[in-house]
Amino acid sequence: MSTLSEQILGAPAGAYVDREVDIAFAHDGTGVLAREALREMGVERLPHPERLRLIFDHIVPANTGTTATLQAELRGYARSSGIELSDAGGGICHQVMSEGVVRPGMVVVGADSHTCTLGAFGAFATGVGATDMAAIWASGSTWFRVPETIAVNLTGRLSGAAEPKDVALACVAKLGMEGATYRALEFVGDGAAGISMDGRLTLCNMAVETGAKAGMFHADAATVRYLAEHGVTASPRAPKDCCYERTADIDLVDIVPLVAVPHRVDTVREAEEVAGTHLDQVFVGTCTNGRYEDLARFARIVRGKKVAVRTLVVPASRAVLARAIATGVLADIVDAGCMVAPPGCGPCLGAHAGVLGEGEVCLSTANRNFKNRMGVGGEIYLSSVATAAASAIAGVIAVPEVV
């Protein structure tokens, strides 16, 4: 009897295993370094290019000559090595991988810390650095220490204006920024079934903010249905009796709109406590909350109104953007006075397109509010999409109403 990590990695917690990876991906930032490391390793031919992806998302389109040159080199390498490339505009790596690539039971590594997002499908998905990625390109496999697992037991259902993002913030606050270091989180319990796939991706995305190497849901009927919509056939996998290191209980009924305040992700307040806080920018997007469900919820709240503060909306992928166009969601967002940027990470990592000025304050749907992350001297508050929408309209942090 085993945890999901033990089942997929095929060994008990604490063991070191070498495992072939099913999918490995890097983005424009880490891909450049992985390519350099591969060159230094003297590797010419890749044994399994079909398992590898390069996804341009961090600075798209390129903002300087330097960035453009680095991306051109990597683009050329993708062509010559046979690695599939998702070029600028395709979307954020984790979102692109969630659109019919990753399936239950897979071993997935990405050269990005938020690779844990893909555990939403019942895969073992974890982030590595660029040199690790180079060795994976060269060999098709890597080593893992099988993690101990903390069960996050979800009960009840969300109500009012609370969203899965509020659950993610509550989970980080409960466990703390290092509460799950070296461990995996398994989201289990009756409440897990009621969370949509988009919501599960949000919850798994923020597992790394507790230090966890993976965040996972068991594949169930919702997983199978979502994957079928993306052209993939999968089967549900029932949880087995297993030994968790410990259990953290979260009753979804208790969850209210929350905000992480600068500069720690685990310093979380009820939105009501920080309501009225001045804002210079609202940012809706990222691998945490740039999915279609997020954009649709945002549009529902701002439809027919005008935002009172500069508001940047960045779809997480081309597929999300296309659907938002087709359903009229994007028109509602643009009509409300928001600026829409091309699919990608946007200003989340402070590299371009919407960074903050000295002393500016942003309410963001992203996953990190580290000091200076989105620009030197800026302050970042993290919230759900509903809180971001209500705040964009109010011009200050506001508690969302039930829509």
Add this chain to the structure above:
Amino acid sequence: MQGAGPAVCLGNDIDTDVIIAGRYLRTKDRSVWAEHAFEDLDPTLAGRLSGAIIVAGRNMGCGSSREQAVVALREAGVVGVVAPSFARIFFRNAVNVGLPVIEAPVSCTDGARVAFDLDAGWVEVDGERYPARPLSEKMVAILRAGGLVPYWRSCR
């Protein structure tokens, strides 16, 4: 594998954005990362890293997977990093670029004399010895080779 040097002390939850800010990532010039290491924490810190051992608090290196964070420290001449706990990608990256990381619960002051022995599994601060959590054989082998790239080359 041993090392020694004066301590540069840091607090808990030092994140990779603070080690090397996102605005300096778009280059392959490693000296840029060394020069700007910890800039947002203390602009004078980068100048004190050569030959030093960083003694950090809990959850050292949390946040992004950016390998530039450990490369910056190695390029700046850091001999090793000691902390009671590390964020796992930072820890793994450090091994991969050949920067010794020592998991041990020590406290110290800036300038204290720190020494470590990865094989014997200890770290000393001003002569007082603390046990260090052992690394896997493979990790030690990678560190001893000087990182994953030279390790790979030596295995082929």
